[in-house]
Amino acid sequence: MTKAIGIDAGGTLTKLAYLNDMNEIQLKHFPSNDLPAVIDWIHQQNDIQKIGLTGGRTEQVKLMLDSVKSVHYIVEFEATLKGVRYQLAKEGYQFDKSIITNIGTGTSIHFMDEKEHMRVGGTGVGGGTLIGLAALTTGIHDYQEVLQLAKDGNRQGIDLLVQDIYQGMDTPSELKPTLTASNFGKVGIKEFEKYEQADILATVQGLVGEVITTLSIQLANQMDAEYILYIGTTLDHNDKLREIIADYTILKKKTPVFLEDHGFSGAIGALMNIIE
Ligand SMILES: Nc1ncnc2c1ncn2[C@@H]1O[C@H](COP(=O)(O)OP(=O)(O)OP(=O)(O)O)[C@@H](O)[C@H]1O
Numbered sequence: 001m002t003k004a005i006g007i008d009a010g011g012t013l014t015k016l017a018y019l020n021d022m023n024e025i026q027l028k029h030f031p032s033n034d035l036p037a038v039i040d041w042i043h044q045q046n047d048i049q050k051i052g053l054t055g056g057r058t059e060q061v062k063l064m065l066d067s068v069k070s071v072h073y074i075v076e077f078e079a080t081l082k083g084v085r086y087q088l089a090k091e092g093y094q095f096d097k098s099i100i101t102n103i104g105t106g107t108s109i110h111f112m113d114e115k116e117h118m119r120v121g122g123t124g125v126g127g128g129t130l131i132g133l134a135a136l137t138t139g140i141h142d143y144q145e146v147l148q149l150a151k152d153g154n155r156q157g158i159d160l161l162v163q164d165i166y167q168g169m170d171t172p173s174e175l176k177p178t179l180t181a182s183n184f185g186k187v188g189i190k191e192f193e194k195y196e197q198a199d200i201l202a203t204v205q206g207l208v209g210e211v212i213t214t215l216s217i218q219l220a221n222q223m224d225a226e227y228i229l230y231i232g233t234t235l236d237h238n239d240k241l242r243e244i245i246a247d248y249t250i251l252k253k254k255t256p257v258f259l260e261d262h263g264f265s266g267a268i269g270a271l272m273n274i275i276e
């Protein structure tokens with residue numbers, strides 16, 4: 001049997017989607033700074049003959065894939081949308097109209113309805129920012145360690161909330177007192193102290209989550225979409241980030257949706273593109 005594989009070679013991680021002997025989709029990822037490991041893995045599966053490729057590191061992967069029979073490139077946004085539509089149907093979601101926020105190394109935001117899709121915005125604040133700021137502020141580079149510490153951190157001594165500004169008076173009616181008025185804003189207006197690593201990391205996580213959610217909500221309003229689908233590997237094992245995103249999205253009267261294999265939409269789309 002000819003075997004096929006979809007590859008989404010992203011700025012940080014290279015995601016693979018392929019079918020096993022039972023025709024079930026299997027998923028796997030490698031760091032994009034170790035592409036030879038991806039190539040080795042593909043060569044070990046000696047019956048792979050068809051490859052669907054997408055993502056910003058496509059050319060680098062392609063150059064290393066000389067022995068493989070056929071490679072089919074698909075534009076990243078197309079692949080992501082194809083994957084997303086497949087995943088939504090598989091998980092039983094019914095809606096067609098939605099904002100799709102892909103939290104990769106950076107964040108790319110799309111709109112889709114039953115007829116069309118388009119890129120509507122994005123921000124350089126994404127998973128790369130989470131790792132980068134975490135490393136700069138605490139010296140911790142390990143992603144799992146960052147998540148573990150951030151989980152129990154407390155943002156209250158670092159973030160400035162609306163209620164911290166409006167002291168002894170009512171907050172404006174459109175502003176919830178517990179909303180962040182300024183991410184990291186408390187640090188600069190009080191005597192400097194030494195902050196716990198866990199608290200700094202929780203605050204970095206809050207900044208990343210809130211920037212992305214704020215932009216997604218604004219674009220959902222602009223496009224008149226109720227649902228916001230959040231995808232990207234940055235959501236992996238990261239309940240805290242999901243919670244920040246979900247709470248704020250709900251507060252702004254939108255419906256957040258998280259897929260099971262949220263990091264693999266591009267790879268699944270690249271696979272669908274060659275087997276459909
Ligand atoms: N094992 C891991 N190693 C590194 N980063 C991880 C890991 N697991 C989750 N992440 C997070 O996922 C982010 C990358 O997400 P994703 O794989 O969706 O992006 P990408 O496709 O590589 O980037 P882009 O789409 O912007 O080119 C990292 O920045 C990091 O925050």
Ligand SMILES: [Mg+2]
Nearest residue numbers: 010011104266
């Ligand atoms: Mg990506």
